[in-house]
Amino acid sequence: MAPLVVTFAVLSISTSAHELAVVTIARTLAMLVLLPVAGVAADRVRPGTILVTAHAIAALSQSCAALLLHASLPKIPLLTVMEAINGGASALALPVFMAIVPAVVEDRHLVQANSAITMVRSAATIVGPLLASLLISSGPSAGLALNAALFALSACLCGQLRLGAPATDLSAGRRLIDDIREGWVDFVSRSWIWSVVFAFTLVNAVFAGVQSVIGPIVAVSHRGLGQSGWGLAIAAMGAGMFIAGIVMYRMRPRHPLVSGLVSATTIALPPLCLWAVPSALPVACAFLVAGIGMEVFSICWLSVLQFNVPQDRLGRVSTFDALGSYVAVPIGTSLAGVLQPIHGDLLLPLAALVILVSAAAPLIVPSVRSITANTWSDSIADCPEKD
DSSP: HHHHHHHHHHHHOOOHHHHHHHHHHHHHHHHHHHHHHHHHHHHHHHHHHHHHHHHHHHHHHHHHHHHTSSSSOOOHHHHHHHHHHHHHHHHHHHHHHHHHHHHSSGGGGGHHHHHHHHHHHHHHHHHHHHHHHHHHTTTTHHHHHHHHHHHHHHHHHHHTTOOOSSSSSSGGGHHEEEEEHHHHHHHHOOOHHHHHHEEEEEEHHHHHHIIIIIIIHHHHHHHHHHHHHHHHHHHHHHHHHHHHHHHHHTTTOOOHHHHHHHHHHHGGHHHHHHHHHOOOOHHHHHHHHHHHHHHHHHHHOOOOHHHOTTTHHHHHHHHHHHHHHHHHHEEEEEEEEHHHHHHHHHHHHHHHHHHHHHHHHGGGGGGHHHHHHHTTTOOOOOOOOOO
């Protein structure tokens, strides 16, 4: 809900695409800058403390943004600052969400836990925009105020968490840069991690360009698809993610990374279908299947990562995974915007090919194929067992 509310809050002040981009990029840049520090904090500070702090900051920033819309002040620069603060709060919480699951769930239940989280998140991606649309009709400040209230409620709930202190705390006398370097060494020493992260940086970049730029342009230029058909396709993708959560809750793939990567090749279907059959029903079906595939991969990936990376390093290692995703999106969107007017006819089949090859490429790495459901870390020479 939050991104849509902020977008229309900016558009209520100015219809400039440049100013909207500035506000959006401010949030992303703040996340990219703070993620490495947040990864260290996730491994060194009590999770409840981080989550309460992050959600309290987010509640304050959204409250200020809501009040700002009614003040006679330069709104766009101040909204940019508020979104940067909100992005920093999100960065602070992100590694904790990754590390907290194996801290409260037994290893054998990680797939089910991540599947349940997926179902809740997918439902939120469907309900959130609908709720945001209703609130925006009353003015964007109402949506921002509700965001602030939800963040405040979340901070109160996180304050009830009773989790043990991390294995190493900030009082250990270690330098921040040393902790970041240790996380980087852990990341690059596991070929099954860096190969998948690199591959999906490409997948995310290309798919972001398709979803944010190329797809909407194709939709408005083909009467058989149109804006309503594009909305149906996005909703179908959310439904596919929810279905994946239900399916994976009952399953435990014997080769989780192999299963996840094969499923992820379906992400190539939307650009291929937009190119070959730009009509509402086929495109919606393609997005539905892609939604299932991307969430099957996500559940398998998160579960394997949480099982195999030592708990006291998981926050930092997962940070480098997140960096790949967050760097990819603005790059992919920007490139799509530049290339679409020049090579529009070639971009969609090329995007499908790049996604297909990138998703399948990590399968050539032996350690990716070696992870099995029996121990989730059998026969992986470069993957030490979780402490």
